[in-house]
Amino acid sequence: MFIMDVDKYNSLVKDLKEILGDIWVVEEKAAIERYLCDETAPPVRPPPSTKVVVVKPGSTEEVAKVLKLANKYNVPVYPRGGGTGLVGGAIPTKPGIILSLERLVNICIDVDNMVAEVEAGVTLGKLIEEVEKANLMFPPHPGDEGATIGGLIACNAGGARAVRTGVMRNYVLGIEVVLPNGDILRLGCKTIKNNMGYNLAHLFIGSEGILGVITKAYLRLYPRWNYTATIVLPFNDRVSAFRTAKKILHSGLSPLAIEYFDRKVIEASAKHLGLTWPVSEGDAFLMLILAEALEDVIYLELEYIDKLARSEGSLEPVVAQREDEQKTLLKIRSEIYSALKDKTYDILDTTVPIGLIDDFIKGLINIEKKYDIWLPAYGHVGDGNIHVHVPKHGSSSETLDKVIDEIYDLAIRLGGTITGEHGIGFIRRKYVRKILGDEWINLMKSIKHIVDPNNILNPNKVIPD
Ligand SMILES: Cc1cc2nc3c(=O)[nH]c(=O)nc-3n(C[C@H](O)[C@H](O)[C@H](O)COP(=O)(O)OP(=O)(O)OC[C@H]3O[C@@H](n4cnc5c(N)ncnc54)[C@H](O)[C@@H]3O)c2cc1C
Structure with missing residues (x-):
C-alpha cells in the first residue's frame, strides 16, 4: 500500500511544493540525513526508509494541507520535533513524508493569566528562556532542552522534577491538533478548569504522533521559585538510600527532584566531563533539589533532611547553594546518559511503585549475576522511574534481548511498567502485550482507525500488530 513508484513520488513532491514553496520541501540526501534517526540507541534503532521527503510547513493550515495530500496519495x-526521542518514534520506517514542525516557533507569554501560548516547534530551552524573562516558570523539566513542545506533549514527557511537578500532561491546558484527514481541532482553552465533555486533548497527549499533529499548545505557568539548593546524601548501601527517600516522601516535604545513583555510575559521568565527583564518602547517593519561594524555608528543609537522613545512616552530606555549584552537580547527574551512551545497547525506562524500588534493584543484581553483565541503574527514585542501561558487553543481541525481557518481567511482577516516560514508539511495541491485554489493544486500534482510517500517521508505532 505504501510503496511509492517514481511517478507517484514526483507528483507528490510537485503538489507539496505547490503548498509549501520549493525551499520547504527537502529531497537532497545530505539534508535529509539528520531526519532519519533520533536519540534511540543505535543497536536497537529501526533502520529508516530513505525514500522520504522532508517538509517544513510554516502554519497549522499548511500542516492540514500536507495531511490532506498524504491521505490523497495514501x-x-x-511528525518530527527535536529528534530527542529514545524509542524510534520519529523514525520513518516506510517511504513517506517527514513532517518537521521546526518552523512553528512562535511563543506568546500571557503574564496576567500565567499561560504560554506556544507553537509545536519551540524547544524546551527556548520556552524556559522566554518564560524566565517574564519572571515566571514552566515547572517540568524533561532532560533534553532540544526537545520541542510538540514532541514533549506527544510523548507526555516526564523528567527528574515529576516527583513534585508531575508530567507534561499536568501543564497542558489546551492544544491545537491537526487530524490525519486535515481537520483542525482546537481543544481546551486558557482556563485551569474546563469540563466540556470528554477531555479529548488528553487523548492526543502521549499518543506519540499516531493520532494527530500537535501544532500549538496553551501551557500553564507558575510563579518562580526564587531559592534553590541541592543536597547530595551519601550512603554506604543503597537500601538505606531508598529507605531515606521513602521517609522524605512521607515527611510532607516536597523536593523538586529525588535522584538515585551509585558511585560507579556517577564517577563515570564526572570522568566523561573531565570533572571529579565531589563527594568522597559513600557508594550510593540521593541527590535532592529543593526549590522554594522563601530562603528561610530552604534552610529549614536542609536541616530537616540532614537530620532525617543521618538517622537512616547517611554519611556527611554535600550541600550546594551557589548556582554554579548546583549546576555542576546537576550536570554530572544529567550526563550519566551521555557518559554511558556509546557502550549502550538499549536504555530502559522501567518504573515500579516507589515502595518496591529496592526489590527492583535486588532483582537487577540477580540478572547481572546470571548474565555476568553490569547493568547501571539510576534515576528518578522519587517516582519509581529507574533507567537501566543494558551495555553492549560483547554479548549477542539475542542474549541482551533476553536480559531486557527479564528486566521488564521483573518490573511487571512488581506492579510496574516498562515505560514511565520515554513511551513505546517503535522499539517497545514488541513488549506491549506483556502488559496490555487484547481488549485494551483492540480499543487502541479502534480509536486509531476512527481518527486515521488510512493509517497514514506514524504507522508501525505504539500499537502492536
Ligand atoms: C539526553 C536525553 C534526556 C532525556 N530526558 C528525558 C526525560 O527526563 N524525560 C522524558 O520523558 N524524556 C526524556 N528524553 C526523551 C525525549 O527528550 C522526549 O521523549 C521528548 O518528548 C521528545 O521530544 P522531541 O521534540 O525530540 O520529539 P521527537 O523525538 O522528534 O519525536 C518523538 C515522538 O513524538 C512525535 N511528535 C513529535 N512532534 C510532534 C507533534 N508536533 N505532533 C505530534 N507528534 C509529534 C514523533 O512522531 C515521535 O513519535 C530524553 C532524551 C535525551 C536524548
Whole structure:
C-alpha cells in the first residue's frame, strides 16, 4: 500500500511544493540525513526508509494541507520535533513524508493569566528562556532542552522534577491538533478548569504522533521559585538510600527532584566531563533539589533532611547553594546518559511503585549475576522511574534481548511498567502485550482507525500488530 513508484513520488513532491514553496520541501540526501534517526540507541534503532521527503510547513493550515495530500496519495507522514526521542518514534520506517514542525516557533507569554501560548516547534530551552524573562516558570523539566513542545506533549514527557511537578500532561491546558484527514481541532482553552465533555486533548497527549499533529499548545505557568539548593546524601548501601527517600516522601516535604545513583555510575559521568565527583564518602547517593519561594524555608528543609537522613545512616552530606555549584552537580547527574551512551545497547525506562524500588534493584543484581553483565541503574527514585542501561558487553543481541525481557518481567511482577516516560514508539511495541491485554489493544486500534482510517500517521508505532 505504501510503496511509492517514481511517478507517484514526483507528483507528490510537485503538489507539496505547490503548498509549501520549493525551499520547504527537502529531497537532497545530505539534508535529509539528520531526519532519519533520533536519540534511540543505535543497536536497537529501526533502520529508516530513505525514500522520504522532508517538509517544513510554516502554519497549522499548511500542516492540514500536507495531511490532506498524504491521505490523497495514501502516503505515511512522520511528525518530527527535536529528534530527542529514545524509542524510534520519529523514525520513518516506510517511504513517506517527514513532517518537521521546526518552523512553528512562535511563543506568546500571557503574564496576567500565567499561560504560554506556544507553537509545536519551540524547544524546551527556548520556552524556559522566554518564560524566565517574564519572571515566571514552566515547572517540568524533561532532560533534553532540544526537545520541542510538540514532541514533549506527544510523548507526555516526564523528567527528574515529576516527583513534585508531575508530567507534561499536568501543564497542558489546551492544544491545537491537526487530524490525519486535515481537520483542525482546537481543544481546551486558557482556563485551569474546563469540563466540556470528554477531555479529548488528553487523548492526543502521549499518543506519540499516531493520532494527530500537535501544532500549538496553551501551557500553564507558575510563579518562580526564587531559592534553590541541592543536597547530595551519601550512603554506604543503597537500601538505606531508598529507605531515606521513602521517609522524605512521607515527611510532607516536597523536593523538586529525588535522584538515585551509585558511585560507579556517577564517577563515570564526572570522568566523561573531565570533572571529579565531589563527594568522597559513600557508594550510593540521593541527590535532592529543593526549590522554594522563601530562603528561610530552604534552610529549614536542609536541616530537616540532614537530620532525617543521618538517622537512616547517611554519611556527611554535600550541600550546594551557589548556582554554579548546583549546576555542576546537576550536570554530572544529567550526563550519566551521555557518559554511558556509546557502550549502550538499549536504555530502559522501567518504573515500579516507589515502595518496591529496592526489590527492583535486588532483582537487577540477580540478572547481572546470571548474565555476568553490569547493568547501571539510576534515576528518578522519587517516582519509581529507574533507567537501566543494558551495555553492549560483547554479548549477542539475542542474549541482551533476553536480559531486557527479564528486566521488564521483573518490573511487571512488581506492579510496574516498562515505560514511565520515554513511551513505546517503535522499539517497545514488541513488549506491549506483556502488559496490555487484547481488549485494551483492540480499543487502541479502534480509536486509531476512527481518527486515521488510512493509517497514514506514524504507522508501525505504539500499537502492536
Ligand atoms: C539526553 C536525553 C534526556 C532525556 N530526558 C528525558 C526525560 O527526563 N524525560 C522524558 O520523558 N524524556 C526524556 N528524553 C526523551 C525525549 O527528550 C522526549 O521523549 C521528548 O518528548 C521528545 O521530544 P522531541 O521534540 O525530540 O520529539 P521527537 O523525538 O522528534 O519525536 C518523538 C515522538 O513524538 C512525535 N511528535 C513529535 N512532534 C510532534 C507533534 N508536533 N505532533 C505530534 N507528534 C509529534 C514523533 O512522531 C515521535 O513519535 C530524553 C532524551 C535525551 C536524548
